[in-house]
Amino acid sequence: EAAQKGGFSTFMDKEIHDQPTAVADTLRGRIDEHGKLKLDEGLIADSVLNSIDKIVVIACGTAAYAGLVARYAIEHWTRIPVEVELAHEFRYRDPVVNVRTLVVALSQSGETMDTIMALRHAQQQGAPVIAIVNAQGSTIARESDAVLYTRAGPEIAVASTKAFLAQITAAYLLGIYLAELRGNKFPDEIRTLLAQLDEMPGKIQRVLDSAEPVRELARSLVDEGSVLFLGRHVGYPVALEGALKLKEIAYIHAEGFAAGELKHGPIALIDEGQPVFIILPSPRGRESLHSKVISNVQEVRARGARTFVIAEEGDTEAAEHAEQVFYVPASPVLMSPLLTVVPLQIFAHELASAKGLDVDQPRNLAKSVTVE
Numbered sequence: 252e253a254a255q256k257g258g259f260s261t262f263m264d265k266e267i268h269d270q271p272t273a274v275a276d277t278l279r280g281r282i283d284e285h286g287k288l289k290l291d292e293g294l295i296a297d298s299v300l301n302s303i304d305k306i307v308v309i310a311c312g313t314a315a316y317a318g319l320v321a322r323y324a325i326e327h328w329t330r331i332p333v334e335v336e337l338a339h340e341f342r343y344r345d346p347v348v349n350v351r352t353l354v355v356a357l358s359q360s361g362e363t364m365d366t367i368m369a370l371r372h373a374q375q376q377g378a379p380v381i382a383i384v385n386a387q388g389s390t391i392a393r394e395s396d397a398v399l400y401t402r403a404g405p406e407i408a409v410a411s412t413k414a415f416l417a418q419i420t421a422a423y424l425l426g427i428y429l430a431e432l433r434g435n436k437f438p439d440e441i442r443t444l445l446a447q448l449d450e451m452p453g454k455i456q457r458v459l460d461s462a463e464p465v466r467e468l469a470r471s472l473v474d475e476g477s478v479l480f481l482g483r484h485v486g487y488p489v490a491l492e493g494a495l496k497l498k499e500i501a502y503i504h505a506e507g508f509a510a511g512e513l514k515h516g517p518i519a520l521i522d523e524g525q526p527v528f529i530i531l532p533s534p535r536g537r538e539s540l541h542s543k544v545i546s547n548v549q550e551v552r553a554r555g556a557r558t559f560v561i562a563e564e565g566d567t568e569a570a571e572h573a574e575q576v577f578y579v580p581a582s583p584v585l586m587s588p589l590l591t592v593v594p595l596q597i598f599a600h601e602l603a604s605a606k607g608l609d610v611d612q613p614r615n616l617a618k619s620v621t622v623e
């Protein structure tokens with residue numbers, strides 16, 4: 252087992268460090284000889300993909316958060332409305348799904364029963380289903396009409412890390428594929444997006460190489476009872492995922508909030524010493540978004556919160572307002588979740604390790620939930 256962990260203390264730590272490779276492998280070989288993107292098992296006709304008027308992503312847990320991230324990109328690139336639905340809620344609300352709905356079943360294991368049941372429900376309504384799964388030949392892969400594999404390699408730790416990054420990457424490829432097919436983007440725009448994705452593994456590696464400060468912070472917070480996470484736009488699902496990691500492996504009460512929602516309730520939670528992570532959007536993106544989240548940092552800090560900010564390198568304003576800033580390399584906004592989530596994974600891992608917990612096998616959880 253020690254050999255399988257490749258010198259890391261836990262599978263999760265190894266898998267966090269596998270992430271540059273997981274993303275690079277997921278991107279590799281997706282362009283055919285005509286310069287067109289290809290699916291691994293492409294059985295949905297182009298005519299069908301051209302006629303869809305909605306995309307519904309069904310998933311659970313971390314995979315659902317990957318879906319939430321992907322929604323921003325796919326809608327932006329394709330102008331097709333995207334819904335992301337927890338698979339176990341999906342079929343019980345009589346969802347509007349038909350032959351013009353592309354259903355995306357997103358799952359690491361491909362064996363999550365909730366997702367399988369949602370997939371079957373969608374198929375009964377006549378919807379074409381594409382699977383984005385990590386496990387080759389899994390039930391979801393077999394039952395779907397087409398498959399785009401994430402190539403993260405086996406994920407052993409219960410808490411998902413590298414599969415999350417690979418799921419975002421694969422869902423982005425699907426979005427780019429649809430944008431290309433449906434003529435939403437010019438070929439040079441498609442090339443630019445693919446080039447931006449290609450740069451991400453190297454940037455993720457840089458985040459890994461500079462993670463010691465976040466580990467130090469984690470060790471200093473072992474006695475915390477609650478940690479909050481705020482994000483806006485693509486930073487919102489990253490906040491949700493950061494909170495989930497902490498709940499799963501460190502057994503600390505954690506919540507992720509949309510930063511804009513703070514004033515509508517969650518700000519009442521802030522009192523002296525409350526740790527809050529804030530994912531700050533790039534100042535090079537929409538300026539208003541950056542300044543709004545800076546205001547959120549100020550608001551919680553003014554009420555006594557300890558503010559830990561994930562910001563882009565070169566964002567000089569971040570340090571003026573935060574107790575501590577963790578920098579990630581600059582990237583296009585839609586690519587940034589592949590970077591900003593990494594310090595949060597490392598934070599949860601280090602905190603759980605410092606508490607002496609079994610990081611890879613947290614209590615009450617299973618890697619793959621094969622019951623409804």
Ligand code: G6P
Pocket residue numbers: 311312313314357358359360361362363366409410411616617618619620
């Ligand atoms: C379980 C795992 C989570 C995972 C979720 C979905 O709850 O503990 O880590 O995100 O299932 O799993 P899937 O294999 O469908 O991605």
